[in-house]
Amino acid sequence: MQLKIVGLSVVALAASTFAALLHAAAPSQGLSVDIASPAVGSRAPWGSQVPYAVTVSYDGKSTKFGEIPSNQVVLRAVFAANADSAPAAGVLPDGVAEISRSNCSGCHDFAAASAGPSFAAIARRYAGKGGAAATLADHIRNGSHGAWGGGTMPPHPEISAAQATAIAQWIVSQAGSSSVQYAIGRTGTFRMNATDKPGPHAGTVLSAFYTGPLKPGDKRGPASGRNTLAVHGS
Amino acid sequence: MERRTFLKTVAAGLGASMMPSGAKAVDQSRSAGAAGKRVIVAGAGITGLCCAYELMQHGVDVVVLEASGRYGGHVFTGHDGLSDGLFADYGADHLTKPGYEQFFRYVDAFGLEAVPYPNAEGSPLPANNGQLTQIGEKFYSDAMLGQPATLRALGFNDKEVVFLSSHPWYELPSLYLADDIARFHDASQPFGNGLDAYDVIDLDTLFARRGASKRARDYLAGQHQNALYGVWRYAVMKDRGIPLSEGETFHLKGGNEEMPKAFAARLGTRVRLNHPITAITHDASGVTVTHTAYGSDTLRTMHADYLVNCISLPVFRKIQITPGLSPAKRYVVDNVAYSSHPFFVFEAESKFWLEDGFTNLAMSFEHPDIQSIWVVPESPASTRVILKAFGPSGLSPQRVLAAFREVYPGKRDTIVQALTYDWSQDPFAPTCEMEPFAPGTLRKFWPEIMKPDGRLYFAGTYADPLSRGMESCVRSAARVAREIADA
Numbered sequence: 001m002q003l004k005i006v007g008l009s010v011v012a013l014a015a016s017t018f019a020a021l022l023h024a025a026a027p028s029q030g031l032s033v034d035i036a037s038p039a040v041g042s043r044a045p046w047g048s049q050v051p052y053a054v055t056v057s058y059d060g061k062s063t064k065f066g067e068i069p070s071n072q073v074v075l076r077a078v079f080a081a082n083a084d085s086a087p088a089a090g091v092l093p094d095g096v097a098e099i100s101r102s103n104c105s106g107c108h109d110f111a112a113a114s115a116g117p118s119f120a121a122i123a124r125r126y127a128g129k130g131g132a133a134a135t136l137a138d139h140i141r142n143g144s145h146g147a148w149g150g151g152t153m154p155p156h157p158e159i160s161a162a163q164a165t166a167i168a169q170w171i172v173s174q175a176g177s178s179s180v181q182y183a184i185g186r187t188g189t190f191r192m193n194a195t196d197k198p199g200p201h202a203g204t205v206l207s208a209f210y211t212g213p214l215k216p217g218d219k220r221g222p223a224s225g226r227n228t229l230a231v232h233g234s
Numbered sequence: 235m236e237r238r239t240f241l242k243t244v245a246a247g248l249g250a251s252m253m254p255s256g257a258k259a260v261d262q263s264r265s266a267g268a269a270g271k272r273v274i275v276a277g278a279g280i281t282g283l284c285c286a287y288e289l290m291q292h293g294v295d296v297v298v299l300e301a302s303g304r305y306g307g308h309v310f311t312g313h314d315g316l317s318d319g320l321f322a323d324y325g326a327d328h329l330t331k332p333g334y335e336q337f338f339r340y341v342d343a344f345g346l347e348a349v350p351y352p353n354a355e356g357s358p359l360p361a362n363n364g365q366l367t368q369i370g371e372k373f374y375s376d377a378m379l380g381q382p383a384t385l386r387a388l389g390f391n392d393k394e395v396v397f398l399s400s401h402p403w404y405e406l407p408s409l410y411l412a413d414d415i416a417r418f419h420d421a422s423q424p425f426g427n428g429l430d431a432y433d434v435i436d437l438d439t440l441f442a443r444r445g446a447s448k449r450a451r452d453y454l455a456g457q458h459q460n461a462l463y464g465v466w467r468y469a470v471m472k473d474r475g476i477p478l479s480e481g482e483t484f485h486l487k488g489g490n491e492e493m494p495k496a497f498a499a500r501l502g503t504r505v506r507l508n509h510p511i512t513a514i515t516h517d518a519s520g521v522t523v524t525h526t527a528y529g530s531d532t533l534r535t536m537h538a539d540y541l542v543n544c545i546s547l548p549v550f551r552k553i554q555i556t557p558g559l560s561p562a563k564r565y566v567v568d569n570v571a572y573s574s575h576p577f578f579v580f581e582a583e584s585k586f587w588l589e590d591g592f593t594n595l596a597m598s599f600e601h602p603d604i605q606s607i608w609v610v611p612e613s614p615a616s617t618r619v620i621l622k623a624f625g626p627s628g629l630s631p632q633r634v635l636a637a638f639r640e641v642y643p644g645k646r647d648t649i650v651q652a653l654t655y656d657w658s659q660d661p662f663a664p665t666c667e668m669e670p671f672a673p674g675t676l677r678k679f680w681p682e683i684m685k686p687d688g689r690l691y692f693a694g695t696y697a698d699p700l701s702r703g704m705e706s707c708v709r710s711a712a713r714v715a716r717e718i719a720d721a
Contacts (some may be wrong), residue, residue: 049555051512103656149670155602188552
């Protein structure tokens with residue numbers, strides 16, 4: 001038995017040496033989405049701003065080397081009354097995935113002003129208005145002017161009608177929600193927002209996603225790596 | 235400049251290096267308490283570089299941490315793709331006289347040269363310089379736009395027709411706001427001038443109340459713009475001697491990036507590129523910044539007495555601040571709205587418009603893919619010419635060129651190259667100037683937008699009473715440097 005273990009160790013050592021000789025750790029070919037920070041078991045005060053970092057590797061490419069664009073990484077942060085065990089990352093809404101695949105986030109943030117109004121502000125402006133999603137989808141595809149002051153929303157002929165509709169429907173139905181935060185980019189921050197009086201088990205559940213293209217036959221999930229994590233409030 | 239205005243400008247925080255007698259004034263203006271202070275400047279755009287330079291002149295120990303691999307931020311002069319060493323400014327386009335008093339002091343101090351740049355970015359000056367404006371598929375000269383019959387046909391009312399027959403269009407705001415502007419006895423701040431109630435309405439509502447025609451209101455474009463902010467802005471311009479035309483236009487010889495380069499050359503190794511800040515902690519005694527350095531994920535820390543944030547706010551708010559900003563400052567950081575637009579740059583083999591009988595190529599269009607085009611000053615080293623155009627963000631330069639070819643009223647052009655820089659995709663400097671505040675929000679922004687939060691100071695185009703190009707950047711930078719030196 002002892003001999004066998006030694007033997008295995010030798011094999012493992014040889015394999016690791018061989019890999020190192022090839023090129024250090026060869027990148028994983030499959031999809032790996034890993035929340036590098038915060039660390040497992042982290043705590044953060046309620047109301048505080050917390051930095052995050054996500055590493056994505058796929059098809060031999062990595063965010064670490066700029067080979068996967070930062071806007072193909074999305075972080076979701078959701079309050080959980082009991083965050084002792086983080087659930088599976090689940091599915092990203094189509095609208096958010098399409099936003100990350102487009103150049104929307106160059107001008108629009110989710111909840112704060114930028115070169116364009118936030119998605120939350122757009123949701124508030126159009127709340128309860130009939131045909132809002134169709135109007136917004138039209139603005140996305142064909143542009144608009146004057147709706148938010150002197151700024152111009154440029155046309156986006158590169159976004160299909162179906163993609164524009166997915167984005168518009170998500171904005172109208174969900175962007176106004178304060179209980180779910182999204183951030184695009186491999187690094188950034190989220191807030192420890194509590195929607196109710198948080199108990200001792202409460203926290204923020206983070207889920208990270210890759211929205212870039214996949215090779216034929218590949219599926220977006222389940223990705224390897226730590227793509228979900230809970231940060232408890234303090 | 236009037237002596238009164240000049241003195242106010244100095245009092246508003248002109249840089250230590252910019253006092254009237256030049257370099258000799260530097261040491262004299264050093265603040266007694268500045269020596270021994272250490273300051274971290276976040277961001278090496280023109281604001282950060284200017285602020286660091288001013289702090290250095292005050293005798294402060296300063297370091298600039300820049301996240302990207304180049305300094306200059308939204309001031310960017312590009313040469314790639316252009317012939318004969320020609321260049322184009324893809325960000326900050328021009329300087330104005332009057333209006334750039336502090337900037338021009340740096341131009342003089344650093345031995346830079348400002349080159350006249352007529353009709354820059356659609357500037358109306360010089361007037362009657364061959365500009366053409368497309369309205370309803372017809373092109374109008376400046377003279378045609380002053381003819382009563384034309385004005386009536388376009389929908390202006392009688393009062394406006396009389397006014398515009400003897401005044402250029404850009405002076406139209408004064409027809410309706412002159413009394414309000416005159417009431418601003420203290421243009422250094424918006425409130426307390428008897429117009430506070432304007433905070434809740436937009437400029438368009440104000441123009442409508444004064445009897446402006448629909449045509450005039452469309453031209454003035456005051457929808458969703460805070461009326462008090464709008465009137466105050468005109469009052470500040472009047473106070474600083476800036477006409478409604480915005481003045482004569484210039485750019486720097488070699489490109490506007492010569493100014494960031496001049497600051498950076500003087501700062502030397504104090505500027506650290508590819509040093510992105512990931513977190514800032516602060517208390518009553520100082521600040522600690524966590525950052526990385528190029529090619530390493532290792533977190534490093536740096537301590538200082540103060541930090542000046544010169545990063546545009548949509549980028550800055552991704553940095554963790556501990557303890558969090560005050561609610562009032564957080565509102566400002568989360569809600570300042572910016573403009574961001576690309577320039578489309580064309581290289582032509584010749585001044586093709588002359589062959590078509592046009593004395594100038596300074597045209598505005600009614601086309602969704604191109605709004606205007608103008609000529610960049612010639613270079614003696616080339617017979618080629620650079621044109622710049624306004625078009626929507628995200629469009630390809632070839633699409634904008636195709637739109638130009640669709641609407642250009644001449645026979646042919648000699649354009650051989652079309653380029654752009656899409657600022658909306660720049661992770662570090664995506665924004666340009668501040669957009670006007672929305673109705674009902676000015677009280678939430680002012681004066682908080684100018685104030686520090688503990689030991690965190692804020693400078694940038696938004697942190698001056700008049701957000702107006704690079705001048706507001708260097709004014710706010712010098713003001714903050716002075717405040718820290720005196721603290």
